[in-house]
Amino acid sequence: MAQAIRKLAQAADKRAAILAAALGLFNELSFNGTPMPLVAQRAGVGAGTIYRYFESKEALGNAVYQSCKLGLQRHLAERVCPDLTPREGFGVMWRALWEFFRDNPAACRFLETHNHASYLDATSVATSDAVFAAICDFIGDGQATGAIRSGEPAVLIAMALGAFIGLVKESDAGRFALDGSVVETAEELVWAMLRA
Amino acid sequence: MAQAIRKLAQAADKRAAILAAALGLFNELSFNGTPMPLVAQRAGVGAGTIYRYFESKEALGNAVYQSCKLGLQRHLAERVCPDLTPREGFGVMWRALWEFFRDNPAACRFLETHNHASYLDATSVATSDAVFAAICDFIGDGQATGAIRSGEPAVLIAMALGAFIGLVKESDAGRFALDGSVVETAEELVWAMLRA
Amino acid sequence: MAQAIRKLAQAADKRAAILAAALGLFNELSFNGTPMPLVAQRAGVGAGTIYRYFESKEALGNAVYQSCKLGLQRHLAERVCPDLTPREGFGVMWRALWEFFRDNPAACRFLETHNHASYLDATSVATSDAVFAAICDFIGDGQATGAIRSGEPAVLIAMALGAFIGLVKESDAGRFALDGSVVETAEELVWAMLRA
Amino acid sequence: MAQAIRKLAQAADKRAAILAAALGLFNELSFNGTPMPLVAQRAGVGAGTIYRYFESKEALGNAVYQSCKLGLQRHLAERVCPDLTPREGFGVMWRALWEFFRDNPAACRFLETHNHASYLDATSVATSDAVFAAICDFIGDGQATGAIRSGEPAVLIAMALGAFIGLVKESDAGRFALDGSVVETAEELVWAMLRA
DNA sequence: CATGAATGAGAATTCATTCAT
DNA sequence: AATGAATGAATTCTCATTCAT
Numbered sequence: 001m002a003q004a005i006r007k008l009a010q011a012a013d014k015r016a017a018i019l020a021a022a023l024g025l026f027n028e029l030s031f032n033g034t035p036m037p038l039v040a041q042r043a044g045v046g047a048g049t050i051y052r053y054f055e056s057k058e059a060l061g062n063a064v065y066q067s068c069k070l071g072l073q074r075h076l077a078e079r080v081c082p083d084l085t086p087r088e089g090f091g092v093m094w095r096a097l098w099e100f101f102r103d104n105p106a107a108c109r110f111l112e113t114h115n116h117a118s119y120l121d122a123t124s125v126a127t128s129d130a131v132f133a134a135i136c137d138f139i140g141d142g143q144a145t146g147a148i149r150s151g152e153p154a155v156l157i158a159m160a161l162g163a164f165i166g167l168v169k170e171s172d173a174g175r176f177a178l179d180g181s182v183v184e185t186a187e188e189l190v191w192a193m194l195r196a
Numbered sequence: 197m198a199q200a201i202r203k204l205a206q207a208a209d210k211r212a213a214i215l216a217a218a219l220g221l222f223n224e225l226s227f228n229g230t231p232m233p234l235v236a237q238r239a240g241v242g243a244g245t246i247y248r249y250f251e252s253k254e255a256l257g258n259a260v261y262q263s264c265k266l267g268l269q270r271h272l273a274e275r276v277c278p279d280l281t282p283r284e285g286f287g288v289m290w291r292a293l294w295e296f297f298r299d300n301p302a303a304c305r306f307l308e309t310h311n312h313a314s315y316l317d318a319t320s321v322a323t324s325d326a327v328f329a330a331i332c333d334f335i336g337d338g339q340a341t342g343a344i345r346s347g348e349p350a351v352l353i354a355m356a357l358g359a360f361i362g363l364v365k366e367s368d369a370g371r372f373a374l375d376g377s378v379v380e381t382a383e384e385l386v387w388a389m390l391r392a
Numbered sequence: 393m394a395q396a397i398r399k400l401a402q403a404a405d406k407r408a409a410i411l412a413a414a415l416g417l418f419n420e421l422s423f424n425g426t427p428m429p430l431v432a433q434r435a436g437v438g439a440g441t442i443y444r445y446f447e448s449k450e451a452l453g454n455a456v457y458q459s460c461k462l463g464l465q466r467h468l469a470e471r472v473c474p475d476l477t478p479r480e481g482f483g484v485m486w487r488a489l490w491e492f493f494r495d496n497p498a499a500c501r502f503l504e505t506h507n508h509a510s511y512l513d514a515t516s517v518a519t520s521d522a523v524f525a526a527i528c529d530f531i532g533d534g535q536a537t538g539a540i541r542s543g544e545p546a547v548l549i550a551m552a553l554g555a556f557i558g559l560v561k562e563s564d565a566g567r568f569a570l571d572g573s574v575v576e577t578a579e580e581l582v583w584a585m586l587r588a
Numbered sequence: 589m590a591q592a593i594r595k596l597a598q599a600a601d602k603r604a605a606i607l608a609a610a611l612g613l614f615n616e617l618s619f620n621g622t623p624m625p626l627v628a629q630r631a632g633v634g635a636g637t638i639y640r641y642f643e644s645k646e647a648l649g650n651a652v653y654q655s656c657k658l659g660l661q662r663h664l665a666e667r668v669c670p671d672l673t674p675r676e677g678f679g680v681m682w683r684a685l686w687e688f689f690r691d692n693p694a695a696c697r698f699l700e701t702h703n704h705a706s707y708l709d710a711t712s713v714a715t716s717d718a719v720f721a722a723i724c725d726f727i728g729d730g731q732a733t734g735a736i737r738s739g740e741p742a743v744l745i746a747m748a749l750g751a752f753i754g755l756v757k758e759s760d761a762g763r764f765a766l767d768g769s770v771v772e773t774a775e776e777l778v779w780a781m782l783r784a
Numbered sequence: 785c786a787t788g789a790a791t792g793a794g795a796a797t798t799c800a801t802t803c804a805t
Numbered sequence: 806a807a808t809g810a811a812t813g814a815a816t817t818c819t820c821a822t823t824c825a826t
Contacts, residue, residue, distance in 0.1 A: 014789095027311075031226070033314050046790060048792065115223075118226055129369075152372055161366075165362065167351065185351070189345070192388050207806085243808080244807070247800095252801085422619070430820095432787095438787035440789095541777070550754040550759070557750050559746050565716070585751070585780050595805085595810085623795065624797080639798080789823105792822105796816100798816070799813100799816090801813105
């Protein structure tokens with residue numbers, strides 16, 4: 001029994017190592033630019049081993065994508081709290097985004113600065129939609145209280161998230177350092193955009 | 197002479213056809229996922245012909261990137277005008293972005309929804325930097341008059357552009373239609389973010 | 393002791409299961425087209441277990457081949473009887489072939505409708521030669537009594553066996569059903585070919 | 589124009605070289621045991637070149653099969669002649685088989701001593717059926733005149749062809765030399781089997 | 785003894801690039 | 806200058822075999 005658990009743990013470790021290696025390389029070289037043997041090497045496993053955990057490169061790409069999206073979802077869900085004013089709620093969400101980026105920069109960059117259209121499967125798209133919808137609900141609530149501007153929630157979210165991703169991309173391009181104080185200022189700016 | 201000009205015109209046509217074909221395919225399949233023979237086919241030229249106009253696939257990728265970026269730059273430069281209030285100036289720029297997207301959706305998507313890090317050369321990066329800097333200057337001017345919030349211009353630009361790109365990406369994801377009225381509303385929101 | 397016997401029995405079972413699984417798969421997918429893990433799966437054993445019973449895939453292929461050939465040999469030897477007229481003797485042998493096919497269709501198809509040249513070892517070839525030689529002797533006896541045509545026995549056997557295998561192959565191709573009455577008729581035809 | 593023809597000729601040469609190389613190797617190593625690069629090497633072309641002429645290894649296997657079958661069909665069709673007695677007609681066909689083997693031993697061995705079930709496509713099967721049906725017609729005609737035994741033509745053909753293939757296989761196994769005199773004798777034996 | 789996860793050499797196939805025409 | 810057939814290195818993926826458990 002203990003043995004079986006150890007095996008599972010090892011398998012989970014390998015799976016995680018492969019996912020982590022793939023995430024890093026997809027960021028550096030893009031999905032299509034990353035050879036599987038390189039993923040294997042960085043994960044410290046044999047090339048064939050990847051195929052014990054993932055059906056194909058495409059499946060690996062989707063697994064990486066979903067693992068990142070679900071990580072973000074969990075991160076947000078853990079921090080969101082219903083008993084807050086809209087302004088406080090927005091602050092929580094914005095800082096959650098920031099913490100997610102700070103703690104998982106690779107995941108955040110992979111999700112948001114790459115184009116996944118050519119390989120995402122239906123499950124991945126559904127996952128992405130679910131996360132987006134969850135954030136939309138939050139905006140909808142704020143609109144109900146009159147604290148947040150009226151208008152299609154999806155449009156507001158697209159712009160607010162876009163602003164955050166813009167910060168990530170341009171700081172990656174070396175135009176400024178994305179530290180806590182910038183993020184704090186940015187929070188106020190985005191709130192100025194959203195508030196009624 | 198007339199012949200020489202006709203030849204140049206043909207050559208320019210072919211070059212343009214190759215660039216256009218590559219742009220479309222890079223958007224659909226990503227840079228690394230696009231085979232050169234497919235570019236040739238869609239451009240209506242022989243595979244070898246591409247190499248008369250571009251040294252390598254990487255060179256083609258950079259040419260596409262620069263052609264798109266310069267298109268954007270030209271588009272913006274043509275519309276910007278020094279004798280406007282900051283609010284008017286911002287409106288001009290925002291609508292210029294929108295028109296650029298409306299008239300060159302492929303170029304806009306390629307520039308902003310893909311990650312080019314693995315193949316961009318120094319010239320491409322410099323072009324990108326120049327466009328960004330030009331927009332920064334505009335913000336700096338507005339800040340000087342006190343009409344635009346203080347703070348690092350690059351950060352403001354990153355967020356404003358990010359909001360626009362967020363609209364493009366999420367509308368592509370089918371979350372809403374990106375039409376003129378949405379863009380008009382969005383202009384106000386972003387101005388709310390930028391104004392002092 | 394009882395334990396040791398049980399173990400042997402289990403081992404024999406596993407060996408037999410592996411041989412049977414391999415035989416079926418070699419027929420369906422050919423020797424080179426059959427993966428060892430699939431053999432293991434169909435035999436209900438672990439992939440590594442096969443290598444406790446057989447040195448290599450090639451050794452397994454040879455074991456399957458020899459087991460089939462020896463099965464055929466035994467089948468024929470059990471039925472052949474020295475005190476018969478040549479015609480009766482031929483009838484016995486022909487029907488033995490037919491029964492072998494009826495009772496072991498996989499073995500018969502594997503032996504006779506596949507080309508084993510690329511992996512058979514000396515022992516397998518020797519086994520095959522021995523079976524062929526045994527049948528040749530039978531023909532030689534018939535020739536001695538004048539009941540069977542003169543001529544090289546090997547040629548006569550090649551043709552008679554060939555006719556039988558032709559029936560198997562073409563019935564497998566769906567051209568007719570190979571039932572007892574066809575085989576009975578065929579016996580007469582082949583005898584017409586062999587008799588003096 | 590002359591140029592275009594030359595190109596076609598070169599392409600046909602390459603295609604033929606690939607088919608010939610594949611045929612030889614499939615005989616030696618079996619279809620599944622033959623690596624594509626080895627086919628390329630023996631054909632004197634690059635590995636990628638094969639895929640300009642054949643979609644996949646399976647397609648190559650089917651092309652080889654069909655080219656051999658059609659070669660046999662042509663060979664038989666050229667020699668068959670309606671104005672012969674059944675005995676003469678059979679002699680013509682038997683010798684045609686023999687000449688086909690003598691002139692195209694690789695094709696004959698590939699067609700008849702290998703099992704193609706795991707990769708043949710519908711076209712290949714149809715080709716095979718057509719050749720078999722053509723030979724069946726011939727037997728049917730002989731039966732109509734009363735010169736050939738009654739019974740299902742397919743069964744008679746299966747046995748007659750089987751006898752021929754038996755000669756090929758056992759001579760390949762080194763049991764005797766398959767020369768003209770053996771084939772002549774064999775003709776009589778098979779006729780003894782077929783005649784009324 | 786039995787297992788099956790792990791491996792890496794080798795398989796099929798693709799594709800950036802060249803070059804004879 | 807333009808072509809597109811040819812190439813072979815590189816890619817994705819498979820599988821015979823091993824070995825820790």
